[in-house]
Amino acid sequence: MPVNLRAPLPEELHPVAGVELGVAMAGVRKANRRDLTVVTLVPGSSVAGVFTSNRFCAAPVQICREHLACGPARRAIVINTGNANAGTGADGLVRARAVCIALAQALDLAPEDILPFSTGVIMETLPNDRIQAGLPAALADRKADNWAAAAEAIMTTDTLPKAASRQVQIGGRTVTVTGISKGAGMIRPNMATMLGFVATDAVIAPHLMQELVREAADRSFNRITIDGDTSTNDSFLLIATHQAGHAQITQLESPDGAVLRQAVIEVSQQLAQAIVRDGEGATKFITVRVDGGQTKEECRQVAYAIAHSPLVKTAFFASDPNLGRILAAVGYAGIADLDQSLIDLHLDDVHVARQGGRHPDYREEDGARVMKQAEITVRVDLNRGNSHATVWTCDLSYDYVKINADYRS
Template sequence: MPVNLTAPNPQDVLPVPGVKLGIAMAGVRKANRRDLVVVTLAEGSHVAGVFTRNRFCAAPVQLCREHLAAKAGTRAMLINTGNANAGTGEDGRSRALSTCVALARHLGIAPEQVLPFSTGVIMETLPNDRIEAGLPAAIADLAADHWVQAAEAIMTTDTLPKAASRRVQIDGKTVTVTGIAKGAGMIRPNMATMLGFVATDAVIAPALMQHLVREAADDSFNRITIDGDTSTNDSFVLIATAQAGHAPITRLDSEAGALLRDAVIAVAQQLAQAIVRDGEGATKFITVQVDGGASEDECRQVAYAIAHSPLVKTAFYASDPNLGRILAAVGYAGIADLDQTGIELFLDDVHVATAGGRHPDYREEDGQRVMKQSEITVRVDLQRGDASAAVWTCDLSIDYVKINADYRS
């Protein structure tokens, strides 16, 4: 059951001029399921992406990197669920390329102008013939307002589609930012087993796109963890169609650049947090905030140690204030010169530990009161500097084991 997450209202998910989405049933893994998405982009659109750091990356990830590097100008994206096309060797690469060639033929563009994405079961042969047979239906379905339908079609173990939108005014012009994502398990920074697509009609210099997509990923999808696994297929893509009509943004530190940056990051963070809220078997949404670090990297290091710990996560599931597990995670996070007598630990408004030991006023019933909540903030003060960082995670439940034990069934 998702944690304080509801399905997006299609009326709140705003079309982005220059982007159309079409959905079809291709029978990739199961019959009568919408599992294929075609996205077309207006000529002159700019696209940048960041991808999994897993060295065993999927065939579509390899092709996306190559097609973006070719700078042919992306005009379409092809997304399938039900099959990850990972661990499939040269045959998987050939099949992914075949789908790009087929879509390019339908649209009258070059194969290098198509970016392929897959998600689903690893090490199974991609049924590219079914995908190619489903292309005409997906193309016939193309429409500017099919974002929510597309979000549904890319789901795997997700229980709800994930979509978000923002609008800002730049030079008197309305600029839209809309995104969708999928992900519920195999979630860890670098990135998550997620596909994320954010589009805007802003006019932005192509040279800024890679910096903006990386910054957005680092502030959103690279700050979530569900189970500590890094997927083979993670992809986050930023699209700018240049349809809004304002003066080109040439610096992100300008007023217009900051407005766009903040809107893109806000959409990415909403999608990233939705992934955690819909984490496999999740019953609680947990923010881990680490302050007082010597550097932001140090704070993230400690936050991830807490957020990845199965012992911490199962304690939260049980609402068991066994909070020494959090202190233990801080201790093994890898900061060699950490002074344990300077550590302060808070659970929401409850001061749990001070000077590295139990706070004299802490009562276990106060800790349990907070741990029974569906949303919880763990805050650690290292008292080593002025840096801070936050990550978002969830508890680890019995249902997580059940979902993943039966994943291929």
């Protein structure tokens, strides 16, 4: 069961001017499920993205990079679930390009205007004929208020669709930021199987888009982990349709730029945290905060050592305050000159360790009380600097093994 997560209500997701979404049943892997999504963008829209650092990246990732290298002015997105089109070699590229060509012809666009995305089983041939046959139905279904349906259509092992929406005021105009994501396992985005799409009608200089999508990813999707695996298909896309009618944002450091940046980051963080809350078999949502580092990077290093540890994650699942496992993870995080005598450890409001040793007032029943909660914060203070970092993760349960053992059946 997801941890304090519910399906979004369609009325909670504000339409973004210039974006229409349509879904269809293409039978990519299973019959009678919506597994194809098409998103069309008004002319003049700008798109930027970050993608997996996995060198065995999927065919659609390779093509998206190629098409975005032609410039930010793309016009349509096509997403299929059930098949990742990864580990498919030259044939996978041919099939992904065929989907782009088919959608481009239907919309009277160039193939380079299309950005393809796939998620699902790796190393199986993409049934592009089924996808192409499903495109007319997806196009006919397009609506501005179809975000909830699209969030459901991009799911794989997710138990709930994931979406978020915000509206802010910029230059006296209402600006919308709405997004969807999918992912529940094989999650340790290292961008730059997770997909994220965020759209806004803000008027923003196209050259700022890559900087904004990178910052949003670094503060959201690049701060989550479920099992430590970096997928072949991880992708996060930011879309701006420039339809809101305010003066163009030319600097993210300006007051208007700061408002937009915060809205995009908040939506991205909500989508990223929803992935962790719906982690395969998850029963706990865990925030790991590391303070007092010399650099943000070493704080992230320690946070991920804790968040990736199977021993830590299984202890959380069992509600077992075997908290020495956390200190052990801090110690093997790879900081060569770490002074263990400076380290403090808190579990929510419980001070577990002080100056590298058990706090004299710590009682195991206090640790057990916190471990039974559905949401837990682990806070480590390295006491060697002023930097900090936060990572979100979940526990590791019996169901995680069952889900992944049965994934292809």
